Amino acid sequence: xxxxxxxxxxxxxxxxxxxxxxxxxxxxxxxxxxxxxxxxxxxxxxxxxxxxxxxxxxxxxxxxxxxxxxxxxxxxxxxxxxxxxxxxxxxxxxxxxxxxxxxxxxxxxxxxxxxxxxxxxxxxxxxxxxxxxxxxxxxxxxxxxxxxxxxxxxxxxxxxxxxxxxxxxxxxxxxxxxxxxxxxxxxxxxxxxxxxxxxxxxxxxxxxxxxxxxxxxxxxxxxxxxxxxxxxxxxxxxxxxxxxxxxxxxxxxxxxxx
Amino acid sequence: xxxxxxxxxxxxxxxxxxxxxxxxxxxxxxxxxxxxxxxxxxxxxxxxxxxxxxxxxxxxxxxxxxxxxxxxxxxxxxxxxxxxxxxxxxxxxxxxxxxxxxxxxxxxxxxxxxxxxxxxxxxxxxxxxxxxxxxxxxxxxxxxxxxxxxxxxxxxxxxxxxxxxxxxxxxxxxxxxxxxxxxxxxxxxxxxxxxxxxxxxxxxxxxxxxxxxxxxxxxxxxxxxxxxxxxxxxxxxxxxxxxxxxxxxxxxxxxxxxx
Numbered sequence: 023x024x025x026x027x028x029x030x031x032x033x034x035x036x037x038x039x040x041x042x043x044x045x046x047x048x049x050x051x052x053x054x055x056x057x058x059x060x061x062x063x064x065x066x067x068x069x070x071x072x073x074x075x076x077x078x079x080x081x082x083x084x085x086x087x088x089x090x091x092x093x094x095x096x097x098x099x100x101x102x103x104x105x106x107x108x109x110x111x112x113x114x115x116x117x118x119x120x121x122x123x124x125x126x127x128x129x130x131x132x133x134x135x136x137x138x139x140x141x142x143x144x145x146x147x148x149x150x151x152x153x154x155x156x157x158x159x160x161x162x163x164x165x166x167x168x169x170x171x172x173x174x175x176x177x178x179x180x181x182x183x184x185x186x187x188x189x190x191x192x193x194x195x196x197x198x199x200x201x202x203x204x205x206x207x208x209x210x211x212x213x214x215x216x217x218x219x220x221x222x223x224x225x226x227x228x229x230x231x232x233x234x235x236x237x238x239x240x241x242x243x244x245x246x247x248x249x250x251x252x253x254x255x256x257x258x259x260x261x262x263x264x265x266x267x268x269x270x271x272x273x274x275x276x277x278x279x280x
Numbered sequence: 281x282x283x284x285x286x287x288x289x290x291x292x293x294x295x296x297x298x299x300x301x302x303x304x305x306x307x308x309x310x311x312x313x314x315x316x317x318x319x320x321x322x323x324x325x326x327x328x329x330x331x332x333x334x335x336x337x338x339x340x341x342x343x344x345x346x347x348x349x350x351x352x353x354x355x356x357x358x359x360x361x362x363x364x365x366x367x368x369x370x371x372x373x374x375x376x377x378x379x380x381x382x383x384x385x386x387x388x389x390x391x392x393x394x395x396x397x398x399x400x401x402x403x404x405x406x407x408x409x410x411x412x413x414x415x416x417x418x419x420x421x422x423x424x425x426x427x428x429x430x431x432x433x434x435x436x437x438x439x440x441x442x443x444x445x446x447x448x449x450x451x452x453x454x455x456x457x458x459x460x461x462x463x464x465x466x467x468x469x470x471x472x473x474x475x476x477x478x479x480x481x482x483x484x485x486x487x488x489x490x491x492x493x494x495x496x497x498x499x500x501x502x503x504x505x506x507x508x509x510x511x512x513x514x515x516x517x518x519x520x521x522x523x524x525x526x527x528x529x530x531x532x533x534x535x536x537x538x539x
Contacts, residue, residue: 059462066481070476071327073332209320215327219326220327224320
């Protein structure tokens, strides 16, 4: 297969999915509203948690929770891509697409591109909302771009995971399977306080959760004192690599199922 | 209640309970999901107990009311979803051709909601005690907490049923779930209202009735017998029950009138 057939399929799938998102806002609203709600609930309702002894994040509590919310929104935007492909299977569109596509891997790439565009939009919206609600920025523009790049990686991880599930299940009833693992992975990280202030099983699990390192890298960027970046980016990249195999084998399963 | 009515209610409660118990994919999340979030909150926000003025020694005790409220919400969406499915499949239409009364239909459905709430509550109490939650109000406090949860589930269940009869769509009932969820988070669930620093958020939490349900349940764990908190909680729960059941009964009358 030529490179042009791969990119032609990818761009066509991405164009269709983005067009659907624009023309049917109900499809994308949850992935926008929920992060905004988290920002309101955490930055508004929990800001006094920043007064806990040992909590000394330079950018303030809003900036502290903002990083997690950006990564969470990007990962969940990826998860929602699974709903798209599952719905396409239920309507019969995906089967026709599998027949028509010259290079079927392009289908996966198309959904990944869509996820990246949508997550960028949500992240920018969140950024504006956080600034309006008083977030202090200590990092530079480059640091912010670094945070966005972490979000993109989280989005690719979420998308590839969801595609793997959706291609195997081929039904929107796979919804809980698409969301729950990502939900747990995100919440079993230092969401509201730094890692050393966590306790119980969350504290025990968070130390081994790759998302923890991504969140900490992101927080160091927004605080203007970048640390732990190789681990943060590296672990997400490794997850993306593993999940590429998961999504590709899912595609093979869908092809075999006809 | 006449014997015919009580027989109808009994059959419909049994059907509602059996249908719920035969859907492990729905029952298990309604118990595990609130417990998972309880664990995540308790571990993730444990440090909040060190904020000056925090009313409990342990955040575990403080947040223990959360699964009760969230569990009640799950029951509500299940009740609404089940009723919507009855409408979608035509079961309600067929039932309306029989002599079964509207009251029995609603009571049967709500009996299932309350039964599920009590099952959830017992599991939550067991897990809480095993995790180290201590009830300041003792065993009596546990019983009152379960009653409050059952009333809350009944109220939310009424609203779920109202949505179901109004829309006739399970999807619409499920779609309303996030709104209820938002109501929980915009309350004093994570921190006491006095410790919410952002003015508008504190105002929303003060106006939000869910805050009083949570504070009533929480008082039984961290304070003991607090008449004010309990009176407010029972008043809100009772208002929710009246509102939910009245709306559901009116909606049911309209829906059956169309049949």
